[in-house]
Amino acid sequence: MAGIGTAHLRPTDDVLLRVEHLVVNFAGGRGRTVSAVADVSFDVAERETLGLVGESGCGKSTAARAVMQLPAPTSGSVLFKGKDLTKFHGEKLRVQRPQIQIVFQDPISSLNPRRTVGDIVGAPLRIWKRGTPEERRAKVDEALDAVGLDPAIARDKRPHEFSGGQCQRICIARALVLEPQLIICDEPVSALDVSVQAQILNLLEDLKERYGLTLVFITHDLAVVKNVSDRVAVMYLGKICELAAPDRLYASPAHPYTAALLSSIPVPDPRVTTLSSGLVPGDLPSPLDPPSGCRFRTRCPRAQERCAVEQPQIREVADGQFVACHFPLVGDVAPAADVQPAVRPVSSGGNGAGTEASGGDDSTPEAPSGPSDAAPPDAPSDTPAGAPTDASSGDGARAG
């Protein structure tokens, strides 16, 4: 993982948001630097939902906030409708802000407890002096209605009178009221119960349809992100590992980290036995001192010498599936053959085979598209079955 490069970006004309080489560093104390987001590029087409998924500390929230210039990124560009937001400051930046709104994780702490809901949702309109008070009121009512709250009842209540799910609806209404084009949803359902989570996810889908919204949806929950996204970007330690349409990503993950994440998800079905040995060992390395080369290599079952030296470039391994890995799980070589070098760790022969496999990937796009569509049930069972042997060797390597 640790991917750099922009192979996965689409032509600028088609996209609403294009983020290139985004870097966000924080001071880590004692002169050290936390590399929270390290050269990340992604784009979002109009009316599309991009899912950003990864474990805590992978930089997904930081990347999305850097898009809003909260705070401004250390370097890189954020092109929103062709204009680079990083070049704007002060009032010039402020006038851009209504077009991008954000919905935060904890709905209760992101609402002012002393204001009425009508005030909260109407605040953006007052700040931007949109319309007359009557028009504003009508706008607020419309937004509340759109998120499924009865304006007549909700308007004069305060946040504590609502449940968590309803508060999240209020937050969404507040984000909608300025008619933004892009909404960044930062873990909007993580604090909610499953039954409420389903309501909010359905609501976001409806609103996206109704208002032609573009969404960047950040979550650590892979099932949620699959449900809402048109494209999913998997992040690890400040880098993008893999980017693909969700149905493909989940049927045949190309990056070992994606595969490990998928096999870690607890499945609400006792017949599905989670193969614990398919899991990645250990914890996330410190972003103060990220591993050289590929940042995932310290936990990767397929890591070779090359991974420590050379940072993988993002490249297309299948139609619309981009991965930053030297030895991806998807390619024109059969996965079984591809796995073998990793079983015997760090051998030059393994290296060579992996390189050849990856070299051939780009030239044969139609080969993977057939099997992955035809046999999605096969792919998940294949992944855990292949992973155990790898993981055990990875575990040993880590302990040593």
Added chain:
Amino acid sequence: MILSRRRVAPVASDYHQPGSRLLDVNDLKTYFRTPRGMVRAVDGVSFSLDRGRTLGLVGESGCGKSVLSRSIMGLLPSTAERTGEIIFGSERLDTLGPEALRDYWGTQMAMVFQDPMTSLNPVMRIGNQITESLLVHTDMDKNQAKETALALLKSVHIPEAERRLKQYPHELSGGMRQRVVIAVALACGPQLLFADEPTTALDVTVQAQILDLLSEQQRERHMAVVLVSHDLGVVAGRTHDIAVMYAGQIVEQAPTEVLFSEVRMPYTEALLRSVPRLENTSHTRLAVIGGRPPDLIDPPTGCRFAARCPYVQPRCLEEQPPLQEADTPGHVFRCWYPVGTEAGKEALERNLAAQLPQAEAAVSGDLAVEAS
């Protein structure tokens, strides 16, 4: 302590015969006094647990699952009033005061809490936190306790255990801290472990590691475990039985596989359907449970789920369904018109004909699931 000190008993196989009863809870009620009235957080819960078995306790927040496990442990605030029988082994725990219960905490039953950041003492070294309970509850001297602590840290797969003993909690990652919490809970060899949302604060890859660790320790020590979670996925693969709680009551309980294949209670069905599934294509419409759980100060007279239930009938609003037996042994549920029966099917059809919103939502969700 005046009471007899218990040793960390080595696992004696004859003592832990499978199938022997460890815990019996009968009609447990835990009410909290509040300015608005009594909150019936746990309202008439009965279940039993055999040695070496795992019970999953699932439900939405506020359903009483955490209060239930704390009630059994006797870890309740002074505003709580608890009635009902708790029989642990052959002794009544419900009649014991906190002093007497101290003899059970740690040595007989222990708890792993949700948030490993706050359940460890931030100004105490890891080693001392583990040896503390060993020194209190057993006859070990300091050196023995330290060696046991080291062995415990190794058994929960903490690398460089020797060095960790001297570290403080903030020096460890979330997953490592939860391993330490588990080591503390296991220190005195409890026979019953409550794991209260042990992985909710952790990342998915770390969650899998911690759940594996818990299963492994359970097998080795032949402990009974109560795994509390809001996530059906977490309990599905790792429990023998599952009890689903709603509004302070157990509404369905069954062996894990039976619960998923022969759902009877509409609430369980709704919960299962509202979870986004990996096997569904993206943008699959999710089934939703409308409304919210009832007020536990003044719960409805009939079925507590009636107001949100797609199968609801007039009888459900008036009479509370008792916990009744299903076809499979060990499967009980509370419902007048259970899912998967003629009565349930007819009830749903009547509601659809009457265009009851929650019935329509349930069916449209159903279609979306089947279409994928």
